Amino acid sequence: MSGVEELRSQLKSSRKEERMAALERLHILLREKEVGSSILPQLAELLAASDPIERRMTSWAVGKLAQNKVKGEYPLPKLIELLMDDDEEVRENAAWALGELTSSGIGDEGEIRSLNVLLEDPHPQVRGMAAWTLGRLAERLGIGHYSSLQPLHLLLEDNSLNVRRSAIYALDHLSVIGIKSEPQKLPK
Amino acid sequence: MSPTVEKKQCLWHASDGRCASCKARRIRNDILHLKDYEMCRGQEDYVTCDFYKVKPEVPLKK
Numbered sequence: 590m591s592g593v594e595e596l597r598s599q600l601k602s603s604r605k606e607e608r609m610a611a612l613e614r615l616h617i618l619l620r621e622k623e624v625g626s627s628i629l630p631q632l633a634e635l636l637a638a639s640d641p642i643e644r645r646m647t648s649w650a651v652g653k654l655a656q657n658k659v660k661g662e663y664p665l666p667k668l669i670e671l672l673m674d675d676d677e678e679v680r681e682n683a684a685w686a687l688g689e690l691t692s693s694g695i696g697d698e699g700e701i702r703s704l705n706v707l708l709e710d711p712h713p714q715v716r717g718m719a720a721w722t723l724g725r726l727a728e729r730l731g732i733g734h735y736s737s738l739q740p741l742h743l744l745l746e747d748n749s750l751n752v753r754r755s756a757i758y759a760l761d762h763l764s765v766i767g768i769k770s771e772p773q774k775l776p777k
Numbered sequence: 778m779s780p781t782v783e784k785k786q787c788l789w790h791a792s793d794g795r796c797a798s799c800k801a802r803r804i805r806n807d808i809l810h811l812k813d814y815e816m817c818r819g820q821e822d823y824v825t826c827d828f829y830k831v832k833p834e835v836p837l838k839k
Contacts, residue, residue, distance in 0.1 A: 620799075653799060685800050714827040718800070721808060751827045754808045 593624060600631040605640065612646040619653040626661025629654070633664035641676040648682035655689035663695060672703035672719075677712040684715065688722035691729035700726065701734045708740035713749035720744060720755035727762035737763065738770055784823040788830040801828035 596618075599611035612635075618624045628650075635647040648671055655663065663686075671683035684707060687700055700722070707719035720741060727733040737759065744756035763769065789798035796802055796817040804827075805814035823829050 656799060656803070681800070685803070689803075714800075717804060717808075717827055721804060724807075749827055750825045751804055751808060755804070758808050 592618070593627060596624075597628060597631050600628070600635060605643070608635065608638075609643065609646070612643070612650065615650055616646065616653070619650060619657065622657050624654065624657075624659070626654070626659050629661045629663065633667060636664060636667045636671060641674075641679060644671070644674065644676065644679045645682060648679050648686060652682050652686035652689055655686050655693065655695075658693055660693060663690060665690075665695065665697070666699075669700055669703055672700075672707060677710070677715055680707060680710065681712070681715045681718050684718040684722045688718070688725040691722075691725040694730065696726050696730050696732060698732055698734065701732070701737060705737050705740055708737070708744060713747070713752050716744060716747065717749060717751040717755040720752065720759045724755070724759035724762045727759065727766050727768070731766050733763045733766055733768045735768055738768065742770070783820055784829065784831075786832045787817070787823055787826075788832040789828065790817050790819065790832075796828075798828045801826060804828070 596611050596615055599607050600615075602608050602611070615624065615628065632647050632651050632654075635643060636651070638644050638647065648668070651663065651668065654661070668683045668686050671679055674680050674683065684704065687696060690696055704719045704723050707715055710716050710719065723733065723737050723741070741756045741760050741763075744752050747753050747756070760769075789796050789801060791797050794817060795815050796805070802814055805811045
C-alpha cells in the first residue's frame with residue numbers, strides 16, 4: 590500500500606487518535622506538495638467531524654491542497670457551510686481555502702453572503718481572511734456584489750493593519766469589476 | 778508610557794527566520810506586499826501580525 594493510500598485508509602478510521610495522526614502526517618506531505626486529489630473524498634467527510642481540532646486540521650489540509658493548485662472535486666458547499674462554524678480557526682481556514690480555490694477557477698456567488706458576515710467577525714484573522722477572499726473572487730473570477738461594499742468600508746477603520754489592508758485589496762478589485770460606491774450626489 | 782513588552786517566540790517563526798504559516802505568508806504577499814514575505818522580523822512583525830501564536834513550551838525530558 591502506498592503512503593497516500595495508507596493515509597486515506599487511516600483517515601477513515603473509527604479511532605480518532607489514528608485519524609489525528611494521519612492528519613498530522615498529511616500536513617507534512619502537503620507542505621512538501623506530495624499529495625494529490627485522491628485524498629479529497631476523505632477530507633470532505635472529515636470536514637463534518639464533531640471535534641473542532643479535527644475540523645481545523647482538515648480545513649487547513651483542503652486549503653493547502655488548493656494552494657498547491659491540485660485539481661479535483663472540492664467540497665465547495667461544505668466549505669461555505671464552515672464559514673459559519675463555531676470555531677474561529679475553522680472559519681478562517683474555510684475562507685482561506687475558498688480564496689485559494691479561485692486560482693483554479695473554482696468559486697461562486699454563493700460564498701459572498703457568508704463572507705460578508707465574516708467581515709464583522711470578532712477575530713481579526715477571520716475578518717482579514719474574509720476580505721482577502723472577497724478580493725480574490727473579484728480578481729480571479731470577476732465575482733462580487735454591492736452588499737460587500739458597506740462592511741468593507743467599515744473595515745478601513747479596523748484596529749488591525751492586516752484587516753485594513755485586506756479591505757483595501759478587496760475594494761480595489763471589486764472596483765475593477767465595476768462594483769464601487771456611487772458618488773454622493775449633491776442635493777439640488 | 779509603559780515600556781514595550783517583548784512577545785514570546787511565535788509558533789510559526791522558524792529558526793531560519795522564515796514564517797511557517799501558509800495563511801500568514803499569503804496575506805503578507807498579497808495584502809501587505811512585503812518583498813520578503815516569507816521572512817519574519819520577529820518582535821517587529823509580532824505586534825502587527827494577526828497570525829501570531831505563542832509557541833507552546835515543550836517540557837524538558839528528565
